[in-house]
Structure formats: C-alpha cells, structure tokens
Amino acid sequence: MKNFINLKDISTTDLRKILNDAKKRKEKRKKLSTLEFDKDQPLKGKLLIQMYEKPSSRTRLSFHIAINQLGANSITVKASELHLGKGDESIADTAKILSTYGDGFLLRTDSDKKIEDFSKSLKIPIINLLSPSSHPCQVLSDIFTVEEIKKKPISKLNICWIGDCNNVLNSLIAASVKFKFNLNIACPKNYRPPNFVMEWVKKNKGKINIFNDPKKAAKNADVVFSDKVFSLNDKGNKAKKIKDFKNYRVNSKLMKFTRPNSIFLHCLPRGNEVSEEVFLGKHSRVWQQALNRVHVQKSIMLYSFGKLG
Ligand code: CP
Ligand code: NVA
Numbered sequence: 001m002k003n004f005i006n007l008k009d010i011s012t013t014d015l016r017k018i019l020n021d022a023k024k025r026k027e028k029r030k031k032l033s034t035l036e037f038d039k040d041q042p043l044k045g046k047l048l049i050q051m052y053e054k055p056s057s058r059t060r061l062s063f064h065i066a067i068n069q070l071g072a073n074s075i076t077v078k079a080s081e082l083h084l085g086k087g088d089e090s091i092a093d094t095a096k097i098l099s100t101y102g103d104g105f106l107l108r109t110d111s112d113k114k115i116e117d118f119s120k121s122l123k124i125p126i127i128n129l130l131s132p133s134s135h136p137c138q139v140l141s142d143i144f145t146v147e148e149i150k151k152k153p154i155s156k157l158n159i160c161w162i163g164d165c166n167n168v169l170n171s172l173i174a175a176s177v178k179f180k181f182n183l184n185i186a187c188p189k190n191y192r193p194p195n196f197v198m199e200w201v202k203k204n205k206g207k208i209n210i211f212n213d214p215k216k217a218a219k220n221a222d223v224v225f226s227d228k229v230f231s232l233n234d235k236g237n238k239a240k241k242i243k244d245f246k247n248y249r250v251n252s253k254l255m256k257f258t259r260p261n262s263i264f265l266h267c268l269p270r271g272n273e274v275s276e277e278v279f280l281g282k283h284s285r286v287w288q289q290a291l292n293r294v295h296v297q298k299s300i301m302l303y304s305f306g307k308l309g
Contacts, residue, residue, distance in 0.1 A: 002304050003119055004127045007136045007174035008200070015178055017308050019144050021299040024309065026292075034065055038298075041071025042307050046103040048072055050129070053079040053109045054232045058268060059129050059137065062293035063106060070298055072103070095121035104304060110233050125304035132167060132233040138267050139171035141296035143179060145289045146223050149263055153179075160184045160221035160258070162214050162250050163273050164241075165193045166231045173197060177206040185210045186217035188244050214248055221258040224283070226250045228271040242272065251275040255283055265289050 007015065029038055048067045052060065060076060067074040083089035095118050098105050105122055108129035109115060119126050128136055146154050159181050161169055169185070173193065176183040177200075185193070185208065192210055201208050211217040218224060229245045230238045250264065255278055264283040266274060268290065278284060302308045 001125045001306065003125050004136060004300050004304055005115055005119065006128065006134050007139065007171050007178060010178075012178045014303060014308075015140060015175075018140060018296065018299045018303050019147070021302060021308050022144055022292075022296045023148075025298060026295040029069070035068050037071045038069050042302060043067070043103075043305065044071035046072040046305075047101065048074045048104045048106060048301070049098055049102040050074055050076040050106040051079055051082075051108070052076065052129070053107075054130070056108055056129070058290050058293060059108060062290070063129070063297055066294045066297040066301065069294070070301060075102075091117045092121040094118075096123075099123035104301065127300065127304060130167060130232070132231075134171045134174070135168045135267070136171050136174075137293065137297055137300060138168060139175050140300065141293045142172075142225070142265055142267070142289060143175055144296045145265065145285065145292045146263070148292070149285055149288070150222060155180045157222040158182050158184070158220055158259075159223045159225070160186070160217050161225045162186045162217060162254070163226050163245060163248050164229050164231070165191055166227060167233070168225075168227045168267055169193070170197065172225065173201060173206070173208060176208060177201060177204045180207070182207045183209075184217040184221065186212070186214040186248060188212065188248070191244070214250075214254055215257050218254050218257040222262055224250060224255065224258055224262060224264050226264070226266050226274050228269060229273055230271070245273065249273055249275065250278050252277050252281070255281075258283075 025038060050063060064074055084094040099122050102124060104125050106127045106129050107115060109131050112131045112133050115128055115131055143154055150157055165187055189212060229242050262283055263285045264278055266286050
C-alpha cells in the first residue's frame with residue numbers, strides 16, 4: 001500500500017507509470033458509458049471512503065466515477081457529521097475505524113498536519129484530495145491533459161503559471177522538477193513562492209523562472225495555467241489580495257504573447273483571474289482537463305493499492 005499525498009515524495013518512475021496506465025485505461029473504455037466497469041475491475045469488492053472538510057464539485061464527482069469504474073464502491077462522509085469533526089473522537093481512533101471498514105481513505109482538508117496524523121494511524125492508503133499546501137491529483141491529471149493534447153512529453157514544452165502561489169502551483173512546481181519541464185511563474189513580488197520551496201527546486205535542479213511581468217512569463221508558452229486568487233484555505237483580506245493581482249489576469253491580450261497553438265488550463269472554480277473570452281475561447285481546454293481527472297485518479301488509486309499495470 002502507498003499513500004498519495006505530495007508529488008514531491010513520489011518517484012518520477014511511479015508518476016510516469018500512473019500516466020501510462022491512465023492512457024491505456026482511457027483508450028480501452030472509449031465505448032463504455034460512465035458507470036460501466038473497466039473489464040478487469042481491479043478494485044472489485046473494495047470500499048473507498050471520501051471525506052471533505054471543504055467544498056468540492058469536480059474532485060468529489062470524478063472520484064465517485066473513477067471508483068465505480070474500477071469495480072469498487074465509495075461513500076462520502078462530511079467531516080462535520082463524524083465524531084471527529086463534531087465530537088471529540090481522536091484522529092487515531094477515527095483512522096482505526098476507517099481502516100476497519102474501508103480499504104482506502106481520500107481526504108480534502110484544511111490542514112496538512114491532519115493528513116500526516118491520519119497517515120500515521122491508518123492501515124489503509126490515504127490520498128490527498130487538496131490541502132493548503134498541495135493538490136497532487138489535480139496536477140498529475142493536468143500533466144496527462146497537456147501531453148494528451150500536445151502529443152509530446154511535457155519536458156519539451158514551455159509551461160507558464162499566471163497568478164497566486166498556492167497549493168496547485170506548489171504541486172505544479174513539484175511536477176516541474178519530477179518531469180523536468182520549464183516553468184515560468186508570474187506573480188506580484190509579495191506573493192512569490194516561499195524560500196523553502198525555491199530551495200527545494202534549486203537542490204533538485206528545477207527549471208523555474210519567476211517574473212513580475214506576466215507578458216514576459218507568457219512569452220512563447222505552450223501552456224498557460226491560472227487559478228483563482230483566493231483559495232479555499234486562504235485567510236486574510238480577500239478584497240486586498242484580489243486588488244494586488246489585478247494585473248495578473250489572463251486575457252486575450254496576454255495570450256497573444258504565447259505560441260499560436262498554446263492552450264489554457266484552469267482547475268476551476270474560476271474567478272476574475274481569467275477573462276470570459278479566454279476561458280471559453282479557442283485556447284481553452286478546461287472541460288477536457290476536468291474530465292481527465294476521472295482517468296488519472298483511477299491510476300492513482302491503483303498505484304496506492306499496488307495494482308498498476
Ligand atoms: N479542481 C477541483 O479540485 O475542483 P473542486 O474543488 O470542485 O473539487
Ligand atoms: N487553489 C484552489 C484550488 C481549488 C480546486 C483552492 O485551494 O481553493
């Protein structure tokens with residue numbers, strides 16, 4: 001059994017195996033409808049327990065479908081309805097109970113420490129469905145989408161991020177080191193990635209450039225990523241932060257600096273950080289991006305259960 005908590009802690013070989021498996025599985029079920037099983041039903045008989053401490057549309061639904069396609073079953077619990085959230089049951093006892101009834105635990109949380117604490121007491125794999133510091137399922141799936149559309153390894157492409165240095169960007173930074181791709185980041189000076197992140201990048205020979213000017217970051221980009229300015233776990237003054245990012249909006253003018261066949265990706269939900277014209281325009285692949293979460297998350301679960309092809 002293997003946890004899937006942070007891309008930094010997973011080998012490139014394993015990440016590549018997940019992507020290859022997802023590609024094969026997606027290809028094989030082209031003619032099947034949403035809830036038809038993959039032929040091999042590799043997780044038949046298993047129960048996956050999902051828990052959300054924060055809202056989710058895509059992650060919740062895509063995992064529900066993914067779990068069903070693998071032949072397993074899922075139950076989603078709300079943190080506020082468990083003794084853990086409302087009462088005083090400890091994480092250790094909750095983890096023991098989850099391990100007794102379930103085969104895997106999928107957690108979206110407002111605390112990285114909670115994932116760590118759960119992982120210490122669980123006897124089943126845990127998958128991170130978004131934490132304050134990372135969103136590994138989203139980003140691995142996005143790498144899949146980029147390579148599917150561009151038909152080449154991501155290491156041969158220029159990737160650009162315009163906006164906040166948040167959980168999704170942290171995972172993209174980890175991915176840029178693992179898959180060795182160029183990553184240009186544009187953000188205001190006061191919002192740059194923290195030193196410990198950049199030190200990790202340097203130590204691991206990452207290729208990351210940080211710009212104040214979004215036009216410079218977007219120049220010759222093959223892929224432009226953006227995400228909302230104020231994340232689920234953000235605290236502080238929302239209006240001020242949004243104002244600080246007013247020059248970091250992805251619009252048609254900015255997209256002109258990218259390569260002619262560049263694509264725009266956004267994990268959703270969106271805010272004002274991208275114009276309607278770009279979000280719904282010719283560069284955008286956001287719906288394909290959302291759908292691919294189903295395929296990649298299946299292979300992430302198979303990785304966790306030691307069942308990758
Ligand atoms: N992109 C993403 O994780 O969306 P949800 O918050 O709706 O799950
Ligand atoms: N950065 C965003 C991602 C949402 C899927 C957040 O954490 O709210």
